[in-house]
Amino acid sequence: MMQPIISFQQYSFKYKNQSEPTLKDITLDIYPGEKIWIAGPSGSGKSTLAHCINGLIPFTYGGEISGSLSIAGRNPAELSIFELSRTVGTILQDQDSQFVGLSVAEDVAFVMENKAMPREQMKRETAASLERVGMLEYIEHSPYELSGGQKQSVSLAGVLSTDAEVLLFDEPLANLDPAGGREAMQLIDDIHRQSGKTVIIIEHRVEDVLQQPIDRIVLMKEGRIEAVGAPDEILASDLLRGCGLRPPLYVDALRYAGVSLEGVQGLSRPQSLGISGLGERLDRWSEQAAAQAVSRPAEPLLDVRGLTFGYEPGQPVLKDVSLQVGAGEIVALLGNNGAGKSTLSQLITGILKPQSGSILYAGREDMASWSIRRRGEAIGYVMQNPNRMITQHMIADEVGLGLKVRGVPAAEIKERVAGVLQTCGLYPFRNWPVSALSYGQKKRLSIAAILVLAPKLMILDEPTAGQDDRHYQEFMDFIEQLAEQGIGFLLITHDMYLALEYAQRAVVLSAGEILAADTVASVLSRPEVTEPAHLKETSLSLFAKANGLASPERFVQAFINAEKKGKKGYE
Amino acid sequence: MNRTGSLYVTGNSLFHRLDGAVKLVLFMAWTVMTYMFLDLRVFVLMLVVGIGLLATAGVPFKKMAFLFWLMIIFTVLNGIFILLITPTFGTRLTGTDTPLIPLGYNTINAETLFYVLTLSAKYLTLLPITILCIFTTQPSAFAGSLNRIGVPYKIAYAVSIALRYIPDLTEEFRSTLNSMQARGMGITKEDGSIAQRLRNLSAVVVPVLQSALHRIDSVTNAMELRGFGTEKRRTWYSGKEMEGLDWTLAVLGVLLLAVGIWLKVRVLKGFWYPF
Structure with a gap:
């Protein structure tokens, strides 16, 4: 019998300033060479578990420990965090914080520098590590010249140079676009197979992790281990949803189509399942479920026409971009990092001025002469991270701030703030300090602070980034309610599932040009659109193709309809 | 400034090759x-040597134009103010008084003019x-x-870590400011009085600072x-x-300094005025 490399026995942990333990009665053995995925929603304790493995607990975050933990046969509390890092190499979620060097080479060499390795040897080993992750040609680059995925590869190279036996990935997909996420999972898998190291992945994005094989999934919920099992077992059961995680879309689609999943093999990958007659069954289902609700043409709120912009003459960042958003419509603006999405939103909010083209508001008024402030009253812009928008101490003050600087009388401010807080479900907290809110509530607060100015259109930048499935759905349902009241939304995102489920239309931007503008299902079923924009074909359409369905697009549409019906059913 | 936040210009001159610490000593x-x-006399000699070294370093003038003009403007303004406010200050240093340019309320004398020079x-x-x-030192090597x-x-x-993250913070500051501006809390003319705009600016500092702390x-x-920090010493890749x-x-450098001190104490004690 092999000895486990990491072994938790009835292990519990309580942070110093909390009353409840965050980890409760964890018993888990991880064996050398395994590839383990620890899954769970935010607050399930999965990050805390990661901190116990890499030593941030107890060395940086103190607290009470009971039970036992051994890593490579030793108790981590008796080692130092650095000694432990020779066994467990961690790749953090935030690639920018992890990347401390001024260049790729320096970042990879950071551990060796700290070990006081002679320079010559260091240079050799740095080059060798970069070679292993395929980043050698970037050795002189600065972090600003790299994409999120490349930064992550550099971090991995740095960890590989330490010869740690365990590689711990803390939410490796959090800041990557879909194509970047796929490459990251591929790289992790390559390294796992070549080196035979133990790989532990902490994530909540189910479908993205399952792109590569996993040995065991550890499902966590409220500080406990809910289930441990092979991916196929876990997917066939309905445990994921119970743990606040989103099963792969094709698995849901099978359920909607009434296909029994019991005993089905190979569910973890969207390939042919070998269930007899499955293709025909699904085709029949999609035929009747794919009927598209005819959307009435909405009155256009925002009409962008032929926008061209560049910082330097002759190098346009945006080329002849046109798009429309109607009242009450949710439109997704999809595209990879650097495609020009944020430039476009800065043009709409007036921070940048276009070289040519025009932006019409409510279908007729040219906004060219509008000031940023006036545009801000018509079009609200909400940043990805709410903490970056909140400046006041008290919730009501934060919401009322935009009115106050506009000289609205105090009585009216109070009334409008109360109204908006009610809409956003924050009214009970109106007299609370901002710091008492959760991340999701802060996100709502940042919307409330814009909503109070009564804009007809809102631009949301990556509205769901970093949120787990439950918070994500809560937040997006809230946005849908607002849309029903007639507010138009432009979602800037690289999350295709967000677009798929909530947007009526998708506009795909790549290298400054509009590649496609159509229903989301159709856009995401077309590889000639998804590839250049660093999107992925959805697992739904891959699944449809693998199982020989007549029309992948129709299957995707049937799924979206079933989702919507399901949601209405719950209400 | 390039995106790494340093002003380093690549090159292979004497100064580029020189060790950062030696440069600091010099x-x-x-x-x-x-x-x-x-x-x-000393300054003219030093200027000639300095400009000579600068010419060999091959830093394009465009890169250093800002610093150059800033320094020139400062020096010229400084000179003008000295001449206008204390037009006969030179007398105190030399004991002589040679009136030169009448100002009405006073007269600039030759001694002061030479002092300003x-x-x-x-x-x-x-x-x-x-x-x-500044331009020939690679920050990480420094x-x-x-x-x-x-x-x-x-x-x-x-030093190195500050250079690494300052551009990130500036970028964050800028995007926060932009979003505030749309809410009517920007720092442009239309956002109200100077006092209001300053208040708006200080409000932006809160989220940026918070995110900086989180980043730290x-x-x-x-x-x-x-x-980092576990061993008594560390090596450096760069x-x-x-x-x-x-x-x-x-x-x-140290020798020259010693010679300088000797000169100051023995030979060139005070203000040199040849006339």
Whole structure:
């Protein structure tokens, strides 16, 4: 019998300033060479578990420990965090914080520098590590010249140079676009197979992790281990949803189509399942479920026409971009990092001025002469991270701030703030300090602070980034309610599932040009659109193709309809 | 400024190859020399040497134009104010008074004019060496060489880490400011009085500061997990060992400083006025 490399026995942990333990009665053995995925929603304790493995607990975050933990046969509390890092190499979620060097080479060499390795040897080993992750040609680059995925590869190279036996990935997909996420999972898998190291992945994005094989999934919920099992077992059961995680879309689609999943093999990958007659069954289902609700043409709120912009003459960042958003419509603006999405939103909010083209508001008024402030009253812009928008101490003050600087009388401010807080479900907290809110509530607060100015259109930048499935759905349902009241939304995102489920239309931007503008299902079923924009074909359409369905697009549409019906059913 | 936040211009001149710490020693010796004297002959000599070194470094003028003009404007303004406010100050240094330019309320004398000339030359001698040090030193190599001349590595590394994250913070500041501007809390004319705009600016500091603190927390974790601060000493990837040239120039710098001190004490004691 092999000895486990990491072994938790009835292990519990309580942070110093909390009353409840965050980890409760964890018993888990991880064996050398395994590839383990620890899954769970935010607050399930999965990050805390990661901190116990890499030593941030107890060395940086103190607290009470009971039970036992051994890593490579030793108790981590008796080692130092650095000694432990020779066994467990961690790749953090935030690639920018992890990347401390001024260049790729320096970042990879950071551990060796700290070990006081002679320079010559260091240079050799740095080059060798970069070679292993395929980043050698970037050795002189600065972090600003790299994409999120490349930064992550550099971090991995740095960890590989330490010869740690365990590689711990803390939410490796959090800041990557879909194509970047796929490459990251591929790289992790390559390294796992070549080196035979133990790989532990902490994530909540189910479908993205399952792109590569996993040995065991550890499902966590409220500080406990809910289930441990092979991916196929876990997917066939309905445990994921119970743990606040989103099963792969094709698995849901099978359920909607009434296909029994019991005993089905190979569910973890969207390939042919070998269930007899499955293709025909699904085709029949999609035929009747794919009927598209005819959307009435909405009155256009925002009409962008032929926008061209560049910082330097002759190098346009945006080329002849046109798009429309109607009242009450949710439109997704999809595209990879650097495609020009944020430039476009800065043009709409007036921070940048276009070289040519025009932006019409409510279908007729040219906004060219509008000031940023006036545009801000018509079009609200909400940043990805709410903490970056909140400046006041008290919730009501934060919401009322935009009115106050506009000289609205105090009585009216109070009334409008109360109204908006009610809409956003924050009214009970109106007299609370901002710091008492959760991340999701802060996100709502940042919307409330814009909503109070009564804009007809809102631009949301990556509205769901970093949120787990439950918070994500809560937040997006809230946005849908607002849309029903007639507010138009432009979602800037690289999350295709967000677009798929909530947007009526998708506009795909790549290298400054509009590649496609159509229903989301159709856009995401077309590889000639998804590839250049660093999107992925959805697992739904891959699944449809693998199982020989007549029309992948129709299957995707049937799924979206079933989702919507399901949601209405719950209400 | 490039995106890494440093002003480094690649090249292969003497100054580029020189060790960062040696450059620091030379810079300090140079500064002490400058402040010690009030003698135009010394400054002219130093200016000639300095400009000569700068010419060999091959830093494009466009890159240093800002610093250059800033320094020139400062020096000229400084000179004009001295002439206008204390037009006969030179007399105090030389004991003579040669009236030259009538101002109405007073007369600028030749001594003061010469004093201002000397003073301007004094400030300007700092210009070439400052530009040289800033534009030819690779920031990460500099951290390593600071460490070598005895600065504890944790402090030396702070130089490098600051350069790494300052651009991130500026970018964050800018995007927060943009979003505030749309809410009507920007810092442009239409956002209200100067006082209101200053208040708006200070409000932006809150989220940026908060995010900076958060960033410090995660960077600290990242560094700790990779063993920063566990050993008594650390090595540096960037930079190279001190070579003969470095030692020679460091010794030369110190020697020149000693000669300078001797000159100051024995020969060129005060303000040099040839007339």
